[in-house]
Amino acid sequence: MTLTRDQLKTLYTNLSRSRRMDEVMVQGLADGKAVSFFHSGQGEEAVGVGGCTFLRPDDFVYSHHRGHGLSHIISKGGSPAAFIAEHYGKATGACNGLGAIHFVDPSLGFFGFSGTIGSAFPVTLGWALAAKKNGRQQVAVCFFGDGASNRGTLHEAMNMASVMKLPVVWVCHNNLYAQFMPLADAFPNEDIASFGVPYCMPTTIVDGQDVVAVHEAVQAAVARARAGEGPSIVECKTYRFRAHAEGAPDVSHYQLRPPEEVAAWRKRDPLLLFRQRLLEDEILSETEIERIDAEAAAEMEAAEKFAMESPSPVPAIFETALFSE
Amino acid sequence: MREIPYRIAMNEALVEELARDERVFVIGEDVQAGTFGVTSQLVQRFGPDRVMDTPLSETAVAGSAFGAAMAGYRPVADFMFADFIFIAGNEILINTAKWRFAHGGKVSLPLVFMAAMGGGARNGPEHSQSPEAVIMHTPGLKLAIPSTPFDAKGLLKSAIRDNNPVVFFYHKRLLGFRGPVPELDEDCVVPFGVADIKRPGDDVTVVATGLMVHHALRVAGELDGRASIEVIDPRTLEPLDIDTIVKSVRKTGRLVVMDEDTTRCGVGAEIITQVIENAFDALDAPPQRVGAANLPIPGGYIEQEVLPQPANLLAAIEAVVGKSLKV
Numbered sequence: 001m002t003l004t005r006d007q008l009k010t011l012y013t014n015l016s017r018s019r020r021m022d023e024v025m026v027q028g029l030a031d032g033k034a035v036s037f038f039h040s041g042q043g044e045e046a047v048g049v050g051g052c053t054f055l056r057p058d059d060f061v062y063s064h065h066r067g068h069g070l071s072h073i074i075s076k077g078g079s080p081a082a083f084i085a086e087h088y089g090k091a092t093g094a095c096n097g098l099g100a101i102h103f104v105d106p107s108l109g110f111f112g113f114s115g116t117i118g119s120a121f122p123v124t125l126g127w128a129l130a131a132k133k134n135g136r137q138q139v140a141v142c143f144f145g146d147g148a149s150n151r152g153t154l155h156e157a158m159n160m161a162s163v164m165k166l167p168v169v170w171v172c173h174n175n176l177y178a179q180f181m182p183l184a185d186a187f188p189n190e191d192i193a194s195f196g197v198p199y200c201m202p203t204t205i206v207d208g209q210d211v212v213a214v215h216e217a218v219q220a221a222v223a224r225a226r227a228g229e230g231p232s233i234v235e236c237k238t239y240r241f242r243a244h245a246e247g248a249p250d251v252s253h254y255q256l257r258p259p260e261e262v263a264a265w266r267k268r269d270p271l272l273l274f275r276q277r278l279l280e281d282e283i284l285s286e287t288e289i290e291r292i293d294a295e296a297a298a299e300m301e302a303a304e305k306f307a308m309e310s311p312s313p314v315p316a317i318f319e320t321a322l323f324s325e
Numbered sequence: 326m327r328e329i330p331y332r333i334a335m336n337e338a339l340v341e342e343l344a345r346d347e348r349v350f351v352i353g354e355d356v357q358a359g360t361f362g363v364t365s366q367l368v369q370r371f372g373p374d375r376v377m378d379t380p381l382s383e384t385a386v387a388g389s390a391f392g393a394a395m396a397g398y399r400p401v402a403d404f405m406f407a408d409f410i411f412i413a414g415n416e417i418l419i420n421t422a423k424w425r426f427a428h429g430g431k432v433s434l435p436l437v438f439m440a441a442m443g444g445g446a447r448n449g450p451e452h453s454q455s456p457e458a459v460i461m462h463t464p465g466l467k468l469a470i471p472s473t474p475f476d477a478k479g480l481l482k483s484a485i486r487d488n489n490p491v492v493f494f495y496h497k498r499l500l501g502f503r504g505p506v507p508e509l510d511e512d513c514v515v516p517f518g519v520a521d522i523k524r525p526g527d528d529v530t531v532v533a534t535g536l537m538v539h540h541a542l543r544v545a546g547e548l549d550g551r552a553s554i555e556v557i558d559p560r561t562l563e564p565l566d567i568d569t570i571v572k573s574v575r576k577t578g579r580l581v582v583m584d585e586d587t588t589r590c591g592v593g594a595e596i597i598t599q600v601i602e603n604a605f606d607a608l609d610a611p612p613q614r615v616g617a618a619n620l621p622i623p624g625g626y627i628e629q630e631v632l633p634q635p636a637n638l639l640a641a642i643e644a645v646v647g648k649s650l651k652v
Contacts, residue, residue: 035447035624035625035626036446036447036448036449036452036624036625037448086624086625088625089447089624089625089626089627090625093625095624097623097624097625097626097627098449098450098623098624098625098627099449099450099623099624100447100448100449100623100624100625101448101449101624102449102624114451115449115451115452116408116409116412116451117381118381118412147380147381148381150380150381150382150385151381151382151383151384152382152384152385178354178380178381179354179355179360179381180355180357180358180378181354181355181378181379181380181381185378185380186379186380186381187380248360249358251358253355253357253358253368253373253378254357254358254359254365254368254369312625312626312627313623313625313626313627314627315627315630317627318618318620318630318631321620322620322621
């Protein structure tokens with residue numbers, strides 16, 4: 001499963017795009033352009049990028065709370081402009097301006113997302129059930145956090161997916177905190193992948209800062225699911241660089257997260273780690289990397305401009321949004 | 326009287342009740358830091374055994390409060406957003422609400438389920454609800470909704486001292502609202518089932534809850550000299566002080582009810598029906614209800630098209646008086 005130079009370049013491009021887009025969102029909220037809230041995913045991009053870049057376009061993805069799923073969404077072909085416009089409350093947004101923090105693009109296997117944490121598990125089961133029935137070898141990939149793993153919905157869904165041998169890949173972003181709650185006080189085992197034991201699933205634990213490691217682990221689980229062999233769990237050890245939400249305190253319980261912990265993880269920035277590796281392996285040159293970063297910045301600047309220039313929704317949308325014909 | 330923010334008034338109520346009764350404890354996701362500031366600084370004084378951060382597990386939070394209450398404690402469980410109480414719907418609506426009755430009245434459930442209600446922050450359909458009607462509809466749950474710092478403190482203290490399950494909704498957009506609250510050495514308690522006339526008037530009775538009380542006071546102020554509006558805040562919807570509302574309608578002959586939840590099958594429908602049942606003869610015009618449109622609350626700026634606004638209340642008041650009140 002060695003990646004080609006082009007594939008490695010694509011992974012780097014998606015990491016760079018994700019970071020730049022997250023920065024645009026953080027700034028957009030600070031400037032009062034974005035409505036509602038934003039939960040930055042900076043530091044965790046390798047999970048979304050490694051997990052989604054090489055999925056089939058028709059695979060189902062439940063994107064993640066962090067970054068409101070932007071790294072997952074754009075890695076699978078989703079539109080940054082539609083994502084940003086939605087967050088800016090515009091009619092051109094992914095949800096026609098009705099969802100604010102939500103994203104949808106059924107043509108790319110993004111059928112929606114909920115802010116009630118733990119909602120990821122049951123709905124993924126339904127997508128996987130549909131995939132199993134239709135025989136198209138689609139896979140449903142469910143991204144969830146260590147916080148979500150505290151919900152009872154995980155147990156019902158993992159159990160049922162296993163007994164029904166559904167094509168699911170459960171991918172955990174274990175970033176060590178659920179809002180302000182440290183994992184050590186929320187779960188008696190440091191590995192979320194330990195749920196593989198009761199529910200009889202193959203488990204893989206990877207360095208979530210290593211985009212290639214995430215890619216390989218997820219793709220192995222996807223291949224197994226596509227072959228009809230049932231669900232797997234992939235746990236990615238990662239960390240969020242910013243506070244839980246923009247404007248929220250960056251705390252563990254009620255005290256600041258340990259500065260030495262934050263500093264140690266910041267050295268393991270997935271973007272920097274991969275950049276260094278590509279240079280060392282002479283896959284990309286400094287110039288090529290700079291060009292990719294500049295293109296990502298230009299793409300996100302254009303997407304943000306589109307959002308700013310888009311009109312606000314009008315109530316006529318209510319007529320068609322509530323019920324289907 | 327000193328003036329403090331609504332959020333601090335609630336915090337004072339928690340401090341005083343935690344100090345007053347060692348059976349009281351606070352439990353929920355991130356209550357130590359306090360997502361909305363209501364429960365902040367409690368852990369420093371009372372310690373992590375009485376101000377308990379939990380895993381992200383609403384079912385378990387509700388269940389712990391529900392179980393501990395019948396075993397002799399007086400828990401206050403916080404759900405952050407009011408929308409999230411539905412995640413623990415089984416424990417709150419099916420179990421807690423019915424438990425005492427289903428067991429012949431042999432156990433008591435002295436607990437508070439509290440959460441931040443309301444829209445206006447453009448947070449979309451899952452973080453903006455005001456689920457007043459569902460709670461009011463469910464026998465076995467009391468429901469308190471303060472509109473002022475005084476009521477926030479007094480009702481929360483009553484809620485904690487009540488021997489029954491109380492759902493306590495505090496409004497996100499009132500957290501920083503300042504108002505008079507008695508000095509710390511006075512026991513500020515607001516009894517349940519006693520409505521408060523926030524503004525007296527003679528022409529129209531407006532019953533409102535939560536943030537809508539402030540919309541009503543604003544509209545009443547703007548109409549000063551053209552129509553005399555009596556604004557009544559029931560403060561608790563279960564128990565409901567229908568007598569104060571009926572007495573007011575017997576004086577004014579006109580009724581408008583405004584609440585932030587979805588209009589259909591809502592608080593307005595219930596209160597208007599009770600007034601019709603009790604005082605049909607007193608009504609000079611068909612009562613009006615003002616609430617959210619029969620739609621989920623959208624995110625972004627368009628939410629104001631769905632949530633009830635002061636202009637909607639003005640239109641309803643004009644309908645009951647039968648004339649335009651514009652200047």
